[in-house]
Amino acid sequence: MRSLTERQREILNYIISSIKSTDRFPSYREIGRRFRLSSSATVSQHLDALVRKGFLTKIGNKLMLSRENRPIRGVPIVGRVAAGLPITAIENREGYLNVDSLFYDDATHFAVKVNGDSMKDAGIFDGDYVIVRQQEEARSGEMIVAYIGDEEATVKIMRKRGRIVELEPRNTSYKSIRINSKRDRLRIAGKVVGLVRRVR
Amino acid sequence: MRSLTERQREILNYIISSIKSTDRFPSYREIGRRFRLSSSATVSQHLDALVRKGFLTKIGNKLMLSRENRPIRGVPIVGRVAAGLPITAIENREGYLNVDSLFYDDATHFAVKVNGDSMKDAGIFDGDYVIVRQQEEARSGEMIVAYIGDEEATVKIMRKRGRIVELEPRNTSYKSIRINSKRDRLRIAGKVVGLVRRVR
DNA sequence: CAAGATACCAAACAATTGTTCGGTAGTCAA
DNA sequence: TTGACTACCGAACAATTGTTTGGTATCTTG
Numbered sequence: 001m002r003s004l005t006e007r008q009r010e011i012l013n014y015i016i017s018s019i020k021s022t023d024r025f026p027s028y029r030e031i032g033r034r035f036r037l038s039s040s041a042t043v044s045q046h047l048d049a050l051v052r053k054g055f056l057t058k059i060g061n062k063l064m065l066s067r068e069n070r071p072i073r074g075v076p077i078v079g080r081v082a083a084g085l086p087i088t089a090i091e092n093r094e095g096y097l098n099v100d101s102l103f104y105d106d107a108t109h110f111a112v113k114v115n116g117d118s119m120k121d122a123g124i125f126d127g128d129y130v131i132v133r134q135q136e137e138a139r140s141g142e143m144i145v146a147y148i149g150d151e152e153a154t155v156k157i158m159r160k161r162g163r164i165v166e167l168e169p170r171n172t173s174y175k176s177i178r179i180n181s182k183r184d185r186l187r188i189a190g191k192v193v194g195l196v197r198r199v200r
Numbered sequence: 201m202r203s204l205t206e207r208q209r210e211i212l213n214y215i216i217s218s219i220k221s222t223d224r225f226p227s228y229r230e231i232g233r234r235f236r237l238s239s240s241a242t243v244s245q246h247l248d249a250l251v252r253k254g255f256l257t258k259i260g261n262k263l264m265l266s267r268e269n270r271p272i273r274g275v276p277i278v279g280r281v282a283a284g285l286p287i288t289a290i291e292n293r294e295g296y297l298n299v300d301s302l303f304y305d306d307a308t309h310f311a312v313k314v315n316g317d318s319m320k321d322a323g324i325f326d327g328d329y330v331i332v333r334q335q336e337e338a339r340s341g342e343m344i345v346a347y348i349g350d351e352e353a354t355v356k357i358m359r360k361r362g363r364i365v366e367l368e369p370r371n372t373s374y375k376s377i378r379i380n381s382k383r384d385r386l387r388i389a390g391k392v393v394g395l396v397r398r399v400r
Numbered sequence: 401c402a403a404g405a406t407a408c409c410a411a412a413c414a415a416t417t418g419t420t421c422g423g424t425a426g427t428c429a430a
Numbered sequence: 431t432t433g434a435c436t437a438c439c440g441a442a443c444a445a446t447t448g449t450t451t452g453g454t455a456t457c458t459t460g
Binding site for chain 1: 219222223224225259262264265320323324325328331342343392393394395396397398399400
Binding site: 227229240241243 | 416417418419420421
């Protein structure tokens with residue numbers, strides 16, 4: 001991806017912020033108005049340059065941001081950070097960290113806030129968000145979110161022992177919950193696939 | 201926010217997915233084509249309904265998604281999940297979990313993959329991504345990412361003890377690293393503000 | 401100094417846009 | 431049964447859209 005001139009950067013930034021705030025690609029004349037360009041031909045020329053350099057993509061006569069420049073991308077993952085330099089200047093990015101790109105495969109994921117510290121040895125603390133892939137079945141040993149009776153959702157490791165299902169915590173001061181599949185009903189909400197925590 | 205008819209939901213979903221994939225609000229005739237509506241007046245009528253019910257917002261003659269329905273680039277946070285129901289049908293959403301909205305305040309955040317288990321008692325495991333707000337200073341007791349000499353980045357708790365700075369792990373089998381600010385230079389990359397883990 | 405890229409202009413064009421009008425038809429509650 | 435809502439149609443309209451043509455002017459680079 002070739003580098004942009006100052007003007008082209010300005011215009012690209014305007015387009016990105018415009019999309020972020022209005023979900024619309026600004027029209028040529030909107031862009032022109034913003035930069036006091038009286039001719040839409042000037043804008044056209046700038047946008048052509050942005051397409052040529054790979055920052056915009058054109059399908060038919062519809063312009064859109066190229067995938068790498070999409071807004072709401074998440075946080076850049078860096079291998080090594082040069083202390084003192086603004087991270088915008090850092091080159092060794094390894095991609096972007098985004099809840100979506102990490103966990104999304106369909107509209108079948110959700111997040112639940114964790115209550116209590118019964119999973120603290122698994123590195124899941126009170127207040128953490130657990131990302132759950134919705135599914136009704138799970139295999140023994142998998143970490144799931146489930147309901148027992150009418151109670152709150154619980155995050156636990158599931159163990160199948162014949163007719164008995166055990167929901168195993170990861171905290172030595174908690175005991176496993178034993179469920180007799182004949183009497184109580186275990187309703188699995190999904191499998192834990194990720195964790196997001198806000199520190200402090 | 202009033203509830204939508206089936207048709208209106210379909211159309212709203214199309215608009216959302218269209219924005220997600222192209223960053224463009226589809227034109228009336230594009231929507232019409234998708235649903236085999238030969239008259240743009242029909243589309244206009246549906247969109248009017250979506251505006252009336254608060255799902256779309258109109259400024260001038262420009263339509264956009266209302267804030268609550270903005271691009272679902274993130275995972276819905278739910279309070280309680282009705283097992284068995286598709287989560288798209290779940291009403292009790294409490295918002296969306298997104299790395300951006302959780303941590304973003306400027307272009308000053310990045311993510312680093314954690315190496316080793318020196319912070320495992322703080323619930324930070326090998327392979328986790330730590331979200332870091334870039335800053336060069338930190339207060340005693342804060343969790344930071346730092347470099348000592350030319351070594352790899354480390355995640356540690358910083359403790360100031362006079363001229364000595366201690367980088368304290370959270371794992372009883374590791375020892376604190378003592379840094380004499382006169383000899384060695386401690387380069388702080390930033391403060392840890394979040395954590396993202398991919399389970400399994 | 402010529403060539404190429406950049407940054408702008410005015411004017412004009414056909415196509416597409418959102419909108420409006422008047423109409424049909426089904427459902428559902430008052 | 432009457433009104434309100436929903437779901438569609440075709441036709442027409444003015445405004446806006448992206449594009450093109452033919453210009454001027456500056457800067458950089460071989």
